[in-house]
Amino acid sequence: xxxxxxxxxxxxxxxxxxxxxxxxxxxxxxxxxxxxxxxxxxxxxxxxxxxxxxxxxxxxxxxxxxxxxxxxxxxxxxxxxxxxxxxxxxxxxxxxxxxxxxxxxxxxxxxxxxxxxxxxxxxxxxxxxxxxxxxxxxxxxxxxxxxxxxxxxxxxxxxxxxxxxxxxxxxxxxxxxxxxxxxxxxxxxxxxxxxxxxxxxxxxxxxxxxxxxxxxxxxxxxxxxxxxxxxxxxxxxxxxxxxxxxxxxxxxxxxxxxxxxxxxxxxxxxxxxxxxxxxxxxxxxxxxxxxxxxxxxxxxxxxxxxxxxxxxxxxxxxxxxxxxxxxxxxxxxxxxxxx
Numbered sequence: 001x002x003x004x005x006x007x008x009x010x011x012x013x014x015x016x017x018x019x020x021x022x023x024x025x026x027x028x029x030x031x032x033x034x035x036x037x038x039x040x041x042x043x044x045x046x047x048x049x050x051x052x053x054x055x056x057x058x059x060x061x062x063x064x065x066x067x068x069x070x071x072x073x074x075x076x077x078x079x080x081x082x083x084x085x086x087x088x089x090x091x092x093x094x095x096x097x098x099x100x101x102x103x104x105x106x107x108x109x110x111x112x113x114x115x116x117x118x119x120x121x122x123x124x125x126x127x128x129x130x131x132x133x134x135x136x137x138x139x140x141x142x143x144x145x146x147x148x149x150x151x152x153x154x155x156x157x158x159x160x161x162x163x164x165x166x167x168x169x170x171x172x173x174x175x176x177x178x179x180x181x182x183x184x185x186x187x188x189x190x191x192x193x194x195x196x197x198x199x200x201x202x203x204x205x206x207x208x209x210x211x212x213x214x215x216x217x218x219x220x221x222x223x224x225x226x227x228x229x230x231x232x233x234x235x236x237x238x239x240x241x242x243x244x245x246x247x248x249x250x251x252x253x254x255x256x257x258x259x260x261x262x263x264x265x266x267x268x269x270x271x272x273x274x275x276x277x278x279x280x281x282x283x284x285x286x287x288x289x290x291x292x293x294x295x296x297x298x299x300x301x302x303x304x305x306x307x308x309x310x311x312x313x314x315x316x317x318x319x320x321x322x323x324x325x326x327x328x329x330x331x332x333x334x335x336x337x338x339x
């Protein structure tokens with residue numbers, strides 16, 4: 001598994017036919033005689049990092065460069081569309097600054113590259129077992145998928161015709177990790193993926209109630225439209241709950257995790273807005289580029305909210321949620337040592 005940085009690199013990985021790791025300040029990994037030397041180079045660049053985290057980063061880079069073989073299976077994940085792409089590694093490790101610059105993200109290059117032959121079809125996260133989803137929820141940039149999970153991933157139904165079947169990534173008979181990657185960040189990442197799974201399983205009505213509950217937790221009073229034609233007003237939120245006081249926020253909720261909302265849907269929503277209203281469009285399947293373009297040029301203030309952003313708001317405001325909303329997504333706080 002090679003992470004796509006929260007999906008930001010997913011389409012680029014596929015279009016470039018690669019997977020890549022960051023740490024763009026490093027030279028070619030072939031210049032390092034050992035993993036310890038690689039860890040030391042990272043430490044010199046980031047002396048404030050904890051030793052455990054440096055070991056994890058060094059181990060990922062070293063294995064990516066030295067242990068992955070041509071023909072090995074590889075996967076990457078797009079959290080917005082909740083799909084995995086599968087492919088095969090086709091080349092040895094290379095340091096490719098040109099590709100790294102095309103994969104530029106937050107001022108970090110991704111020059112540590114393996115070329116990949118991607119399958120045209122993808123696998124839905126929702127088609128996998130809970131155990132497989134939990135394993136694949138690791139937030140490490142690069143990790144070996146256990147053989148049983150790889151087998152489930154490669155045999156899962158695809159969204160389209162499966163052109164080729166890749167072999168599961170072979171795992172060691174008895175895993176012996178050189179370092180323990182299970183940190184607070186790792187735990188938080190897995191927890192976040194599980195919360196997303198819970199949100200996806202809500203029916204459309206419960207999803208509307210959850211969004212209304214989030215708005216109440218943020219200080220608004222809400223009215224949820226009854227079943228039937230809502231004319232683009234699933235929820236109306238305002239300080240007084242009646243819509244007389246500003247801001248008056250009109251909310252459309254589309255709970256279709258496998259369907260991205262496009263430009264026509266956003267234009268239709270905007271067409272029903274009145275002067276003084278603000279729009280909030282929630283789509284658990286995400287938005288197309290055309291939809292985001294329509295939102296940016298709209299005369300009415302409009303915010304687009306994806307599944308990831310709903311989960312962010314849920315985590316941020318959970319302590320302020322009312323009981324009826326907490327029942328929909330029951331969570332509890334967990335404290336973790338910082339040292």
